[in-house]
Amino acid sequence: MGKLRLRKYAQLYLMAIPTIAYFLVFSIYPIIQGVHTSTQKPRLLGGGDYVGLANYREVLKDRTFWQALTNTLVLSGGMIALGVIVPFVVAIALHEVPFASLRKLTQTVIYTPHLFSWVVVGGIWIQVLSPDRGLVNELLKLFGARPIHFLADTSWIRPTLILLNSWKGTGYNAVIYYAALSSLDPQIYEAATVDGASRWQKITKLTVPLLLPTVGVVFMLSAVGALRIFDQVFILRNAATTRTINVLMTYVYDLGMVQFRLGHATAASFLVALVGLFTVGFLRRAMRVDQTDLA
């Protein structure tokens, strides 16, 4: 009793309980529950039998799993590349624009889609890209081109998804870059001007090097999100494209919620998480090494 200081901290205990209870019930317990489920023979009702790592082995033998992994790597590779590079250029352009009002307006406008859910973005773009009276295909028709089934054609669906991701996320990442730029001391630029540096020199010699550390941050954020792609694929996939864009998380969803193979689904999601933690750890390590090399 004395050690816990119940009297002195009575009110604090009350204030701490909701958070602790939430984390225990909705984070820790599910992990334990997941370990249990993933080592159980899949059965719809009641407890199954302990089968060790058999579920994990079966997932690793499943060709759909490897297909989903490949798709995840391809899609996330494209999304990370565009997510790092395009906002980088946009942020520099924002920094250079001569009118503050135009800069503010652009920043606000391109940030907006980040706030929309993928359902909304999907809803808008299914319409815009529709082969039947959609905006893009109506434009193509003006130029005499034939309509493209962007969301149903297996050769178009991947680039389309990657570009949509960029449409939604560019503004957000640009704000991250721009925040780094606007925290810079304007005196550096003034000094460069006094020294007779051209605008291009200021960009390449000052802005770009000053932005490079932020590239790491944006890259990390994008890479962490990459393995978790779910909503956009779930919303935009259809019978024709499922095999081309099915990702790890939709694979887990299908196993668990459609086929109700909860043991396999949990095993698969743990494998995904493991790969994720590994990747993040590796990237952190690699980037730290890079930074010390530069110093």
Add this chain to the structure above:
Amino acid sequence: MRTKLTIADWILCCVMVILILVTVVPLLNALALSFSSNLAAVQPGIHLWPKEFSTIGYQTAWRKLQFWRPFMNSVYVTAIGSFLHMTVCSMAAYCLLHREFPLRKPIIWLMLLTMTVPGEAIMVPLYIVNRQLGLLNTYTSLIVAGMASGFTVLLLFNYFRSVPLSLLEAARLDGAGDFTIFARVFLPVSKPGLAAVGLFQIVGRWNQFREPLLYITNKAKTTIQIALREVSMLSDATSGTDVVLANTRMAAVVIGVSVLIVVFPFIQKHFVQGIVLGATKE
């Protein structure tokens, strides 16, 4: 200081205009269609302005497709969930100020652990846990999801830290309890932080998709994003007997962002905090 605009300046302005157009044109297309009549909505051509202004799309979505129901459900879940999140996290942040408090370390450990483990890893187990607790098909499952978050606790803790500890001790000596100190001293100090957390909670919970997808099967209790997804999947051709036209679908999309439009003007001030908070939900 700049006296004359160079060619580079003009190119930059053009780039800005292009960026704005690429973002705005698809949105304008949706908005124009949503306010078009049934006839205008099915006509070919480029829709950037309603051709025959009509609210028939909204009427169909709201009444016939019963969007009022998921809309109200989402308003309810968003309001309660955001308020609960702010309350729970700010209380936890206050607890972290007390170095002698025995639960301080456990809270920090739990925060760090939950910030490392990706939420996706426990998607299926969380479904099982909700089933075990009898929370499937309840609003509670949606409200409780994400009730506490390490990121929010840390953000608020940083605001709380700006209060000198001597103030806390003085209030204690005056006989004020922790609840009083928390509510009278610390909450007012962290208003900007609370505002940012609240705004991004509203956005996140209004956009909540995976949780209702997993936990809610009862149509009467479904939320706006799920209802919108069902309508978006239909196209003029495939919807069979019940034709849902483009104006109705786009009206549904606009209803799907309506609450965000209300919140948006306030969000601009919090772009940068949004980066921290936004990082957690992606």
